[in-house]
Amino acid sequence: IYDMCKAVDRGMQIDAVKNPGGQGSVAEVPNSSSAKLAQSYAFQTNGELEAALSAARQSVELSPEFGFGWARVAELEFGFGRNDRARQTVEKSLSLTPRNPQALTLRAYLKLSMGDLAAAQADFSEALSIDPAFGNAWLGQGLGYFQSGDDDAALRSVTIAAAVEPNRSFLRSYLGKAFAQVGQDGKASKELKLAGKLDAGDPTVPLYQALLDQRGYAYNRSVGRLEESIRRNDNRAVYRSGFLLDKDRSLREANLAALYENVGMTEASLEAARSSVVSDYLNPSA
Secondary structure (H helix, E strand, C coil), X not given: CHHXXXXXXXXXXXXXXXXXXXXXXXXXCCCCHHXXXXXXXXXXXXXXXXXXXXXXXXXXXHCCCXXXXXXXXXXXXXXXXXXXXXXXXXXXXXXXXXXXXXXXXHHHHHHHHCCCHHHHHHHHHHHHHHCCCCHHHHHHHHHHHHHHCCHHHHHHHHHHHHHHCCCCHHHHHHHHHHHHHCCCHHHHHHHHHHHHHHCCCCCHHHHHHHHHHHHCCCHHHHHHHHHHHHHCHHHHHHCCCHHHHHHHHHHHHHHHHHXXXXXXXXXXXXXXXXXXXHXXXXXXXC
């Protein structure tokens, strides 16, 4: 089950429970916890996150001691931005399966979001001691180091994340961002181009490329790339709820507003800022 979870997280399509008609809908599955868990992943590949969460909950209702099922519920709650529920559920998972690196990594990200860097790093380290090839844990460790100001250690961890799972665009784009953060723009650009080849629909690639262009005063090219990032925003619906996608879009639109202002397009800047507020009225940048 853990290997299956890793495979799905890497973006592999699980279609074992899809109907034979090829319409992308999910067929009826046996009423067992493992089948419901597989169904949850199948729903997610179709972007049906509510259905995926419902199937995961059914999995643990059928088998309340199923630790991997609880980890799946926690992961989806996190995807909806419901961090309190995710924290409670991941603790339930770890009480049943304490050596599940996926659950440990999720708990670490939750701690990272609360600013508890030491506790987050302890969980990332424990997850990596169990599975040294788990890219998400290496990435989280790197993000934690960036937050604590240790850029060298951060770059090392994010580099390892991309090395152990070299075909994940998401990790490559983060490595590009990491290189940019330490001033290695040439390497950053190279990694972002590679990420774009791995996933032509990844919205983070043109976002980070736009920020590089902005730093190099290539404002027009930066505007074009940010507009492309906004067009691709909903491509991550398979991972993130509509609420979080709106927050992502707001961030991109706020950056676009700033760029329009840089090139003297004040009206366009105001319109982009208005759109950013509509997408997320709590965004202070908007």
